[in-house]
Amino acid sequence: MWDRVILFASYPGSIRELVFEGFREAVTDAGVTAKDIDASVVCSAPEYDKQRSPSGILAEYLGLNPQPTFYVETLCSSSSTGLKLAYSLVASGLHDVVAVMGFQKMSEISSAESQERMGRGADIQWESPFGTMMPAYYAMYAQAHMEKYGTRLEDLAAIRVKSATYGQINDRAVYRKPVTAEMFADPADIMAGPVASPLRVGDCCANADGSSCIIVASEEKARLFCKKPIWILGFGTASASVNLTGRDLFTGLRAAEQAAAAAYKMAGVGPGDIDVAEVHDCFTIAEMMAYENLGFAKPGEAKDLIQSRETYREGSIPVNVDGGLLSKGHPIGATGGSQIRTIVLQLRGEAGAMQVKEPEIGLVHNIGGVGIYGNVTILCNQ
Amino acid sequence: MSKPKKEADVRFGKFGTVSFTTLTKVNDFIDHLENGKVMATHCKTCNTTFFPPRADCCHCLSSDMTWQEVSGNGKLVTYSRLKFAPMGFDGDLPYCIALLDYGDYRVFGRLDSALDDSEIRIGMPMTTVANRLPNGQLNYVFKKA
Numbered sequence: 001m002w003d004r005v006i007l008f009a010s011y012p013g014s015i016r017e018l019v020f021e022g023f024r025e026a027v028t029d030a031g032v033t034a035k036d037i038d039a040s041v042v043c044s045a046p047e048y049d050k051q052r053s054p055s056g057i058l059a060e061y062l063g064l065n066p067q068p069t070f071y072v073e074t075l076c077s078s079s080s081t082g083l084k085l086a087y088s089l090v091a092s093g094l095h096d097v098v099a100v101m102g103f104q105k106m107s108e109i110s111s112a113e114s115q116e117r118m119g120r121g122a123d124i125q126w127e128s129p130f131g132t133m134m135p136a137y138y139a140m141y142a143q144a145h146m147e148k149y150g151t152r153l154e155d156l157a158a159i160r161v162k163s164a165t166y167g168q169i170n171d172r173a174v175y176r177k178p179v180t181a182e183m184f185a186d187p188a189d190i191m192a193g194p195v196a197s198p199l200r201v202g203d204c205c206a207n208a209d210g211s212s213c214i215i216v217a218s219e220e221k222a223r224l225f226c227k228k229p230i231w232i233l234g235f236g237t238a239s240a241s242v243n244l245t246g247r248d249l250f251t252g253l254r255a256a257e258q259a260a261a262a263a264y265k266m267a268g269v270g271p272g273d274i275d276v277a278e279v280h281d282c283f284t285i286a287e288m289m290a291y292e293n294l295g296f297a298k299p300g301e302a303k304d305l306i307q308s309r310e311t312y313r314e315g316s317i318p319v320n321v322d323g324g325l326l327s328k329g330h331p332i333g334a335t336g337g338s339q340i341r342t343i344v345l346q347l348r349g350e351a352g353a354m355q356v357k358e359p360e361i362g363l364v365h366n367i368g369g370v371g372i373y374g375n376v377t378i379l380c381n382q
Numbered sequence: 383m384s385k386p387k388k389e390a391d392v393r394f395g396k397f398g399t400v401s402f403t404t405l406t407k408v409n410d411f412i413d414h415l416e417n418g419k420v421m422a423t424h425c426k427t428c429n430t431t432f433f434p435p436r437a438d439c440c441h442c443l444s445s446d447m448t449w450q451e452v453s454g455n456g457k458l459v460t461y462s463r464l465k466f467a468p469m470g471f472d473g474d475l476p477y478c479i480a481l482l483d484y485g486d487y488r489v490f491g492r493l494d495s496a497l498d499d500s501e502i503r504i505g506m507p508m509t510t511v512a513n514r515l516p517n518g519q520l521n522y523v524f525k526k527a
């Protein structure tokens with residue numbers, strides 16, 4: 001498996017051109033050509049696109065006809081889901097080499113329009129008419145977590161401060177400026193501006209344009225083409241009720257817990273075996289809950305994990321040492337592939353300034369919507 | 383002679399500041415809301431109560447439902463006060479979305495705009511009350527019990 005990702009605050013081209021950039025990097029790195037790829041999986045959240053059925057136009061533009069192409073959507077976790085589909089296609093023996101391409105071009109619509117579209121990733125019949133949006137849903141989880149466990153605004157800010165530490169050294173990140181706890185404490189600072197209580201501007205990631213590409217191959221083909229293949233150890237995927245009325249937990253995401261349990265079981269490892277992780281930090285509270293849902297911390301103790309800096313690069317469980325979505329930006333359909341890229345580079349020892357010391361097992365946690373779709377993928381380098 | 387065209391039942395278009403749904407089998411919810419009642423549906427076959435209301439039961443596959451009023455107190459599970467709104471909701475700002483737990487079911491909606499932040503406590507008992515919005519649309523809000 002090999003992959004590449006391209007992120008832009010605003011990409012100066014069309015969807016096909018944006019996807020071409022990630023695809024070119026991935027196939028070049030993998031040493032394959034379009035002819036070697038015998039199926040493709042395209043992943044995005046379609047509400048942003050004018051193009052209907054994007055897999056068709058992308059297969060054409062990338063020279064992937066007449067091979068079959070499929071379209072997969074699970075909101076923000078589309079490309080993790082696409083990776084699981086590609087794995088299934090290869091494991092079943094139907095295909096040998098599958099390209100998973102995630103993309104999103106979000107910059108052509110306004111932020112309010114984008115919030116309205118993302119808000120419609122909720123229950124449009126019974127929730128959206130109240131004026132819902134993603135930050136407010138995650139804010140409801142933050143409110144409940146703070147109430148039950150005494151998590152403080154300072155703890156949430158500490159997540160963003162860590163993120164910015166690495167965003168500054170990731171040349172693919174959209175937000176590369178330093179962020180300090182003092183900025184959150186200053187009401188006049190943009191970071192402290194209210195969005196949806198208790199979440200502030202600094203607790204939220206930004207929209208971005210981006211594309212990612214992962215090449216998934218059978219063991220035989222991977223050994224043939226690639227010098228440093230990375231192996232898939234386990235997958236976990238789960239779903240939860242869209243409407244919050246169908247949920248029984250508001251201090252964590254059930255679908256993430258269930259996906260993690262399934263992935264650990266398939267991989268035959270536990271939370272203590274993970275050397276480096278990428279978690280879905282669309283909001284600071286999302287990273288806090290991920291620590292607990294993945295078993296890196298007990299319920300309610302995520303705040304201690306971040307405050308003791310255990311999730312920094314030198315800590316016991318480094319998390320989002322590429323700056324996470326909070327720094328990289330969150331191009332919905334490309335995001336899972338971007339997280340996979342970081343773990344692939346880490347496990348190959350090619351992460352440069354962000355490199356964790358000799359990791360062998362890495363984990364990706366990618367969530368679609370507000371905990372609707374849980375995806376956990378465990379990778380290893382041998 | 384052509385038959386008179388049957389008018390589409392688009393009552394659900396009145397739900398919320400902006401409704402994204404018009405046709406649904408649970409359109410009577412809107413009539414009840416007009417009459418000041420917030421209703422759940424109850425499966426006559428397996429006795430499950432559903433909020434939000436649904437026309438079909440996923441437990442026993444029956445579509446034999448009856449309306450049941452959301453009454454009594456629910457507990458505030460969590461909430462958030464929005465300072466930005468999606469398109470079409472700006473005029474309502476600031477407002478709080480929230481969730482109440484009634485034990486057998488939960489209700490997602492808005493807090494009464496008259497409630498001050500200092501009065502809001504997670505766990506507090508609240509009631510669900512039908513509400514008419516300034517633009518003539520209908521929804522429901524949670525008030526202090």
Ligand SMILES: [Zn+2]
Pocket residue numbers: 425426427428429430439440441442443444
């Ligand atoms: Zn039933």
